[in-house]
Amino acid sequence: MTSRFEPLTVLRHFAAARAMRHRDRAALGAWQRRRLERFLAHVLPRAPYYAPWAGKPLEAIPVAGKALMMREFAGFNTRGIGREQAMEIALRAERSRDFRPAIGDLTVGLSSGTSGNRGLFLVSSAERLRWAGIVLARALPRHLFARVVSPWREPLRIAFFLRANSNLYTTLASSRVAIGYFDLLEPVEAHVARLMDRPPDVLVAPAGILRLLALAALGGRLRIAPQHVISIAEVLEADDVPLIARAFGQPVHQLYQCTEGFLGYTCALGGFHLNETYVHVEPEWLDAERTRFVPLVTDFTRETQLIVRYRLNDILRVAEPCACGNPERTIAAVEGRTDDVLWLADTSGTRMTAVFPDLVRRSMLFAGDSVRDYRVRQHGDELQIALESESVESSGALVAGELARLWDELRVRPPRVRFTGMPPSVAGAKRRRVEYAGGAR
Ligand SMILES: [Zn+2]
Structure with missing residues (x-):
């Protein structure tokens, strides 16, 4: 049911998000600390799982993930909703395609999850309206925003x-x-x-x-x-x-939005900012040079299903601070999932080296325009590469040359590579160009 006041609430959050500008990194940090303190003192203890950490600093709280949150579902929310109850409602909504709130003011959603473990999420009406206001504020350019408020x-x-x-x-x-x-x-x-x-x-x-x-x-x-395009x-x-x-x-903008929250957006200059005014992001570094990290997210704006030091299954690549002056951290890209990293033995054969999906993508680009699309899949010590191309043979030779250069750069043992044509695509399936199917580690 839609109350006639809902658009006003969205508008209020929208205006607040638009007005929110932090002078510099220090000001943003101070804002986050205040918000976090309030969240840890008043919201966290209301979820049974987190009650033992009431009053403790954020760093003391254990890292969570999807599997733990699904296992301890009732403990992770502040409304005492059990997993069975939520799952039943979510499945009913999927079948009937009726997604209105089902438990009082709560909406239950189901996320697909590629590895078979589906995620369940709970959002209250208040959170839903706040989310809508913030997303619109961050995603819409000024001229389109003007249109929204001109009746x-x-x-x-x-x-x-x-x-x-x-x-x-x-x-x-x-x-x-x-x-x-x-x-x-x-x-x-x-x-x-x-x-x-x-x-x-x-x-x-x-x-x-x-x-x-x-x-x-x-x-x-x-x-x-279209006047605005968002990926x-x-x-x-x-x-x-x-x-x-x-x-x-039009330039391509990005929204980094998942069931765990609204995590990032591109600004007018194209800088890809993390949504740090509303979520706290701790980087878990993947390399000594600190170029890539897995985010641990604490959403201090949510109060129903708690996202606290929640490890996302994403690899983010860092970027220089944005010239727009917004001190929210910028990333170059969401590179893919942590389980899309390929693993190859180093030249001495003593340890495994991570080959980040983005490095493979770069090599595929260097191979030139004859490769129109591709899929790279590691299966044990073999790479299966499907190519969309006039000639798989000649494009394959170019790709093999680029990959050889990459293995050399990374000082890893070249894997066996097998080229095929592209399999037909499946409607609705998530596109994953680089994928680790297991077996190497
Ligand atoms: Zn920017």
Whole structure:
């Protein structure tokens, strides 16, 4: 049920988020400390699992992850909701496609999770409205924001491509924002027809879908002129960025949003900022040079299902501070999942070396334009590489040359490499270009 006050609440959070600017890193740190203190003192003890850590500093609290949160589901929320109860409601919502709040003011959602362990999440109405306000404030450029608050102008039209709808996302809709939801399970031709029918001002989709739409636009089959393009949910591949930008005449923005929270966004200058005004991010460094880290997230803005020192399954690559003056940490990219890292023995054969997915992607780019798309999968000591190309043989030779250079640079033993053509794609499946299938470690 939508109360008539909901849009006002969203607007209030929106305005607060817009007004929130920290002078420098120190000011942001002070703000975070105040918020964290309040969270640790008043919210944390309300979740049974965390009660023993009431009054303790953040560093003393154990690191959590999806498996632990699912196992201790009732202990991780402040409303005493059990896992069975939540799961039953989530499954019912999936089947009926009715995603309205199901337990009082709480929405239960189900995240897909590629490795079979599905995540359950709980969000209250208040959190939902705050989230909507903050996302709109961070994701919309100034001129589109002006349109939202000008009642005499047409509502803003957003095309939103999602795997499963949720009450969370429908919160964004109002009389000023019209959102069209596109189901990723539908074929691209259906999307093209619908987009042409009602051309969106803002296009929000996983990178792989943006790529397909861009190809349709460049091929003359899709004629739309969105004023803002946002990539979500998948790694935005370096070679897709210019393609999408050329197709729509707009730079590609990013939203780093997952069930664990709203974690990042790109600013007007294109800097990819972490959402540190609302979440605390501790880097768990992956290399001695501190170029890549896994984030431990503490969301001091949430009060229902607690996200405390929660280890995400993502690798982030650091970037220089952004020239826009916003001191929120910037990252170069979300490189992929921690389990997409390939492992190869070093030349002495004594230890395993991590080969970050981004390094493999770079080599594939260097191999040139004849490789239109690819998948790299490690299986034990073999790399299976599928190529979309005129000739798998000649492109394969170029790729093999680039990879040889990479192995040399990393001082690892060259794995066996097997080239094939690209298998047909599955609608709705998450695109993972580089993947570790196990067996090497
Ligand atoms: Zn910036």
